[in-house]
Amino acid sequence: MAAMASERQPRVDRRARVVAHAAPQAGLLTRPQIRALGVTAAQLEAEVVADRWRPVGRNTLSVAPARPGDRADWWLGVLECAPRAASGARPRAALAGLTALISAGLRGIDDDGLVHVAAPKSSHPVRPPAGVRVHETRRWRDEDVLTTGLPRARPEVATVQAALWARTDREASLLLVSAVQQRVTTIDPLAAVLDRVQRDRRRTLLRAVLHDVAGGVHSLNELDFAAHCRTRGLPEPDRQVVTRSPSGSSYLDVRWRRWRVVVEIDGIGHLEPARWIDDSLRHNEIALTGDTVLRIPSLGLRLDPAPHLDTVERALRQAGWSPGTR
Structure with missing residues (x-):
């Protein structure tokens, strides 16, 4: 009886050692990892046959339950895709x-x-x-x-x-x-x-x-936007126009003074809460003077300019512009 107990003890110790090493890996170990823990090929296969360790891939076994969140x-x-x-x-x-x-x-x-x-x-x-x-x-x-x-x-x-x-x-x-x-x-x-x-x-x-x-200088900035307008046959806009409001002076990226259409080209930095709020207040002031204010993300222009330019063209037409107008 004592001999049988002593024989079981190494098996228990071996399994416990394997499980402990598998715990940080969601209960999984590769065959080489198991063998490196002193488990022979025969011992490994015996655990698989006994359904204590379960193959979950060509080279990986589940030897313990995964922990919550694993x-x-x-x-x-x-583990399964790593080169040997x-x-x-x-x-x-x-x-x-x-x-x-x-x-x-x-x-x-x-x-x-x-x-x-x-x-x-x-x-x-x-x-x-x-x-x-x-x-x-x-x-x-x-x-x-x-x-x-x-x-x-x-x-x-x-x-x-x-x-x-x-x-x-x-x-x-x-x-x-x-x-x-x-x-x-x-x-x-x-x-x-x-x-x-x-x-x-x-x-x-x-x-x-x-x-x-x-937040650096946009490679698709006001000059690039003007080039898009020329390609579309839209009138050349004014750029970096100074505007004044009760809160002070500021610059507008693009404005067609004659048709009172303003375009602001927003970089990623404009999405920051403080800047977004300031921009909104400034644009509201501009709108109250009678201008139409369009905001276009620079990223949108870079990836797909057509729908943004469609909007600009509609705004200009509604304000009285038509192709051929000087």
């Missing part, structure tokens, strides 16, 4: 793109149920399970990955990844803006990561959007 799907994506590593070595794969941003606190953007995982280019990661998309990237750097807890790309890296992998330019711009507005990351580290992107069709767009977010 994202087992994220852990499975990283030496026994016990940390896998060279990480949550990336939108998934890594959501894990860092980004809110309000749907991930379509996909888990994005990055791995080094030509590392031949394992075929991903359903719902996981693996991105083999030439831009992989070990220092870009946060390895405390669930491996994930640093927020600035994840933001650039998400923008580069987005389905549309509009979605890419929204991700970049949202990450900064929600303080998931900041301008300087984003700019540093973007500087490392040498070949991508969105490189110029993302640099321009980041410049807008930073």
Whole structure:
């Protein structure tokens, strides 16, 4: 009896050791991780046959229940898709793109149920399970990955990844803006990561959007807007017009004095609460003098100018302008 008890004790200790190591990984371990804990291949298979450890992928087993709040799907994506590593070595794969941003606190953007995982280019990661998309990237750097807890790309890296992998330019711009507005990351580290992107069709767009977010001089500013007007056959506007109100003097971005139409081109900084309130008060004062005030986001003009220019043209026509009018 004593011999049987002593035989059971090592098994219990072994299981407890495995469960303890799996706890921070939503109850999941890879086979190499389990073997690195001193479990033989035969012992591992015995636990599987006894249904105490359950395979959940080609290389990953569930050895304990996930804790409340654990994202087992994220852990499975990283563990299952990582290139084969030496026994016990940390896998060279990480949550990336939108998934890594959501894990860092980004809110309000749907991930379509996909888990994005990055791995080094030509590392031949394992075929991903359903719902996981693996991105083999030439831009992989070990220092870009946060390895405390669930491996994930640093927020600035994840933001650039998400923008580069987005389905549309509009979605890419929204991700970049949202990450900064929600303080998931900041301008300087984003700019540093973007500087490392040498070949991508969105490189110029993302640099321009980041410049807008930073509150610098807009690359699509009043002069660019005037060029859009000329292309559409609209009259040349006055720019940086001084206006006076009870609260003092201010500049208007664009105004057609003859037709009393004003256009304000708003950068990202105009969305800040204090500035938004000041702008609203100023524009109300202008409207009370009889001008029509249109506000157009610079990001909207950059991505899709046509509907904004349609609105401007309607305002001018309603004020009496027609093509050919001097």
